[in-house]
Amino acid sequence: MLRKKNQLGTDLSLKERIETAESKLEKNQPDTPTNKLHGGRVVTELASHCFTGGMIGWLLDIVFGTKPIIFIIGFFFGVAASIRTIYNLAQKQLNDEFE
Amino acid sequence: MADPLHQFEIKPLIPLNLGGIDVSFTNASLWMVISFAVMVLFLLIGVRKTSLIPGKMQSMAELSYEFIGGLIKENIGNEGRKYFPIIFSIFIFVLGCNLMGLLPYSFTVTSHIIVTFAIAFLFFIGITLIGLFKHGFKFFGLFLPDGVPLFVAPLMIIIEIVSYFSRPVSLAIRLTANMLAGHIILKVLAGFVISLGFVFGLVPLALLIVLTGFEFFVAFMQAYIFAILACVYLNDVLHLH
Numbered sequence: 001m002l003r004k005k006n007q008l009g010t011d012l013s014l015k016e017r018i019e020t021a022e023s024k025l026e027k028n029q030p031d032t033p034t035n036k037l038h039g040g041r042v043v044t045e046l047a048s049h050c051f052t053g054g055m056i057g058w059l060l061d062i063v064f065g066t067k068p069i070i071f072i073i074g075f076f077f078g079v080a081a082s083i084r085t086i087y088n089l090a091q092k093q094l095n096d097e098f099e
Numbered sequence: 100m101a102d103p104l105h106q107f108e109i110k111p112l113i114p115l116n117l118g119g120i121d122v123s124f125t126n127a128s129l130w131m132v133i134s135f136a137v138m139v140l141f142l143l144i145g146v147r148k149t150s151l152i153p154g155k156m157q158s159m160a161e162l163s164y165e166f167i168g169g170l171i172k173e174n175i176g177n178e179g180r181k182y183f184p185i186i187f188s189i190f191i192f193v194l195g196c197n198l199m200g201l202l203p204y205s206f207t208v209t210s211h212i213i214v215t216f217a218i219a220f221l222f223f224i225g226i227t228l229i230g231l232f233k234h235g236f237k238f239f240g241l242f243l244p245d246g247v248p249l250f251v252a253p254l255m256i257i258i259e260i261v262s263y264f265s266r267p268v269s270l271a272i273r274l275t276a277n278m279l280a281g282h283i284i285l286k287v288l289a290g291f292v293i294s295l296g297f298v299f300g301l302v303p304l305a306l307l308i309v310l311t312g313f314e315f316f317v318a319f320m321q322a323y324i325f326a327i328l329a330c331v332y333l334n335d336v337l338h339l340h
Contacts, residue, residue, distance in 0.1 A: 044276065048269035053261045074261075081262040 042089065046082045053078020103286035107210055107279070127214070130206040134195035142191070163191070167326060174330035178337055185225070186333075189218060190326040197278065197318035201311070209321075210278040212271055219267035222329055230336030241339055266332055270325060277321050281314045 057074020061067050111123035145160025153161055167187045171179040193209060200207025208214050230238045242259040243252060288310065291303040 041273070044269050044273045045265075048272050049262060049265045051272075052265035052268050056261060056264065077257055077261050078265070081258045081265065084258055085262050085265075 042086050045085050045089070049082030049085060050075060050078040053081060103283050103290065106206070106282060106286060109211075126206045127208055127211065130199055131196065131208050131214075134199040134208065135192065137199065138191045138195035163187075170327060170330055174327065175334045175337060179330070179333065182229075182333060185222070186326055186329055189222065189329060190322055193218070193274065193325050194319065194322035197322055198315075200278065200282070201314055201318060207278055207282055209274055210282055212275040215274045216267065216271035219270040219325075222270075223267040223332075226333050226336050229333070230339075233337065234339060237339065238336070241336070270328055274321050274325055277317055281310075281317055285310060285314065 054071055054075040057071040057077075060070045060074070064070065109125045109127050111121075111125050112129060113124040115122045115124060141156075142160050142163075145156045148154070149157060164187070167190055168183065171183055171186060175182070193215075196208040196214075199205055200209065230241070234240075242256050242263065244255065244259065247255050285307065288303045288307045292300040292307065294300075295303065
């Protein structure tokens with residue numbers, strides 16, 4: 001077994017064979033998982049931004065004693081932030097595709 | 100039918116009370132310790148007898164190392180090399196918890212949002228401090244994107260701050276939601292198998308087997324996504340714009 005492996009190590013054509021195998025692998029590879037999972041990512045971004053905006057507003061409400069006002073404003077800022085993040089994600093994906 | 104949410108119940112195993120705070124050793128703590136121990140053992144056995152031609156365990160350990168190494172090189176570049184330990188630890192711990200949660204009668208630690216949020220938030224504090232120490236006052240330029248007209252700048256700053264703070268939340272929600280949903284579906288289908296009896300129960304049983312395989316995929320995938328997003332966020336604070 002060991003002798004066989006040593007023989008392989010000195011085989012000059014092995015390098016070529018590995019290269020052709022790797023190029024074949026690259027051709028067969030589907031899209032990277034991160035590109036495909038953007039749909040799921042968008043949903044969680046939407047939820048988490050609204051939650052975070054609301055939470056920041058709620059904490060500021062406690063500090064200033066203006067109960068629901070900053071919470072509501074913060075929630076809408078969260079919605080705006082989520083739309084901006086999703087826009088950035090979409091733009092990044094488009095840029096990656098055209099590179 | 101059995102309660103599909105029963106599996107997420109936290110039961111104290113060793114009740115402890117320190118200064119009015121409940122710090123009991125619960126089943127969640129037990130499974131955290133178990134998954135930590137299993138992953139440490141896996142890596143230790145992998146590097147115990149190192150040889151030029153790796154054995155099965157060694158190549159598995161090396162694969163996980165190279166996987167995260169490649170992830171960091173791809174997303175951060177050479178500068179990210181010194182942050183390898185933290186990304187690798189997070190990946191291995193999350194992966195361990197996800198996989199251990201798939202054992203029968205086990206407890207899925209990562210299905211509790213407080214656990215994932217604690218990991219994500221500690222990482223978030225860490226990267227914020229890294230950014231502050233590296234860039235000083237310039238770090239706050241992260242909150243003002245390039246080419247924003249002056250009259251919308253105050254609005255943009257608030258939006259950017261909200262989206263910066265929502266990073267750990269989205270990390271935590273993504274991992275928790277995936278683990279929670281998967282485990283609830285598995286339990287609901289298992290309940291169908293029991294209630295439909297021997298003949299008709301075979302259909303949900305087949306689905307259950309397929310979904311269990313899928314859950315293994317999800318366990319790997321979510322650990323991978325947690326690690327890759329950690330890399331992306333770290334890259335953002337290391338290279339401002």
